[in-house]
Amino acid sequence: MITGYGNVSRELMKLILEKEAFLNDQYGLEWRITSIVGSRGMVYEKGGIDLLSLLEFGTGSNALEEYCEMKNLELLPFSINDQDVLIESTPTDIFTGGSGLAYSKSAIENGLDVVFVSKGALVNSQKEINALAASHHVSLKFSGATAAALPTIDIVQNSLNGTVIKSIEGILNGTTNFILSKMHHESISFETALEIAISQGIAEKNSTLDIGGFDAAAKAIILANNIYDQELTIKDAEITGIDDVAIKDILHAKERDKKIKLIAKITKDKDGAKVKVAPMELSSDHLLYYVDETNKGIIFHTEEMGSICAAGGASNIRATAAAVLKDLINLYKGD
Numbered sequence: 001m002i003t004g005y006g007n008v009s010r011e012l013m014k015l016i017l018e019k020e021a022f023l024n025d026q027y028g029l030e031w032r033i034t035s036i037v038g039s040r041g042m043v044y045e046k047g048g049i050d051l052l053s054l055l056e057f058g059t060g061s062n063a064l065e066e067y068c069e070m071k072n073l074e075l076l077p078f079s080i081n082d083q084d085v086l087i088e089s090t091p092t093d094i095f096t097g098g099s100g101l102a103y104s105k106s107a108i109e110n111g112l113d114v115v116f117v118s119k120g121a122l123v124n125s126q127k128e129i130n131a132l133a134a135s136h137h138v139s140l141k142f143s144g145a146t147a148a149a150l151p152t153i154d155i156v157q158n159s160l161n162g163t164v165i166k167s168i169e170g171i172l173n174g175t176t177n178f179i180l181s182k183m184h185h186e187s188i189s190f191e192t193a194l195e196i197a198i199s200q201g202i203a204e205k206n207s208t209l210d211i212g213g214f215d216a217a218a219k220a221i222i223l224a225n226n227i228y229d230q231e232l233t234i235k236d237a238e239i240t241g242i243d244d245v246a247i248k249d250i251l252h253a254k255e256r257d258k259k260i261k262l263i264a265k266i267t268k269d270k271d272g273a274k275v276k277v278a279p280m281e282l283s284s285d286h287l288l289y290y291v292d293e294t295n296k297g298i299i300f301h302t303e304e305m306g307s308i309c310a311a312g313g314a315s316n317i318r319a320t321a322a323a324v325l326k327d328l329i330n331l332y333k334g335d
C-alpha cells in the first residue's frame, strides 16, 4: 500500500516493474500493490493495481482518477484492507506530522510494517511510533527519510553497532547543496539553481523547507532521536538556512579556497543531543568539501572506530525510489 502518489512513488513503481524478475530470482520477493492513496481518495484492487496502465498517467490524484476512469473504478475513502506494508510518501509536514502521521499510525495499528519516505511523522512522533510498532509487532524502515540514497541510518544500525558515536556532521539536503555548488562552480544564480532543483523533483513541495534548512534539520533530528534515544522535534533544533547566502559570500570563500556548505551537526552532552544546521565555510582538508551538486555526505565521529565518512547518494527521484526498494528488500529478504 502506498500513501502519496507523487514523483517518488511513481518512480518506485517503475523500478518494481523493471526489476520484477531480478527481485524474484535474487530474493524470492514478489509484490502486489493493492492500494494507492492520494489526497482525493484511494484506488484499491485486491488482485493488484495494473502498474503499467497507471504509469501512462502522471502523478497525484489526477493520475489516480484517470486510472479509475479507465478501469471503471471509484476512488474510495482511505482504509486498510489486506496489506502487509505501507510506503508513506505524502508531502512532509515537519511541524505537525500531517497526513503521514495519521496514515502511518493507522497502518501500524492494523499490523502493517511501514517504510517511511516522508519525514513528518518521525520528526514529530518517533517515540510514539516506535512504541506503537513494538506493541503491534511490526517493523519500521526509514532510509528515505534520512537522506535516501546516502546510507545513514543503515550505517548506524549495522556498521556502528557497539560504538559510541560522539558527534555527526553532514550535508543532508541535496537541493541546497546543488544551489551552493552551482553558485560556486558555475556562478549560476540562486534562483536559477533552485528552479533546476524543483524541475528535477528533488526540492520539497514547499521548497522553503530545503532553503530554510528545515529538511536537513528534520533528517538530523530523526538520526539524533534514534541514535541517542531522544525526543527532539523541529522546535529543538537551531536552524539557519541558505536564504542569506549571496554570490559575494560564495566568491569571498572561493578566493580563499573555501566552499560554503549547509552543514547539519548533531552533538551530545550530559544534557542530551543537540541539532544545529547552518551554512559554514569548509576548507579543502574537510571531507565534506568535496561533496558537490546534489550529492550528500555524512561523517560519524566515533570513540572506537575514529571518523567514518559516507558520501554520494545524490538526491534524485530514482535514487530515492531505490532507497525505498532497499528498505523493502531488507524488511523481507529471507522471510
Ligand SMILES: NC(=O)C1=CN([C@@H]2O[C@H](COP(=O)(O)OP(=O)(O)OC[C@H]3O[C@@H](n4cnc5c(N)ncnc54)[C@H](OP(=O)(O)O)[C@@H]3O)[C@@H](O)[C@H]2O)C=CC1
Pocket (backbone or CB within 6 Å): 003, 004, 005, 006, 007, 008, 009, 037, 038, 039, 040, 059, 060, 061, 062, 089, 090, 091, 092, 099, 117, 118, 119, 144, 145, 147, 148, 201, 202, 203, 204, 205, 315, 316, 317, 320
Ligand atoms: N523527491 C525526493 O527526492 C525525496 C522526497 N522525499 C520525501 O518523500 C515524500 C514524497 O516526495 P515526492 O514524491 O517528491 O513528493 P510529491 O509532491 O511529488 O508527491 C506527494 C504526493 O502526495 C499526494 N498527497 C498530498 N496530500 C496527500 C494526502 N493527504 N493523502 C494522500 N496523498 C497526498 C500529492 O498528490 P495529490 O494531492 O494530487 O493526491 C502528491 O502527488 C516527501 O515527504 C519528501 O519529503 C524523501 C527523499 C527524497
Ligand SMILES: N[C@@H](CC=O)C(=O)O
Pocket (backbone or CB within 6 Å): 144, 147, 148, 172, 173, 174, 175, 176, 202, 203, 204, 210, 215, 315
Ligand atoms: N528535498 C530533499 C529531498 C528529500 O529528502 C533534498 O533536497 O535532499
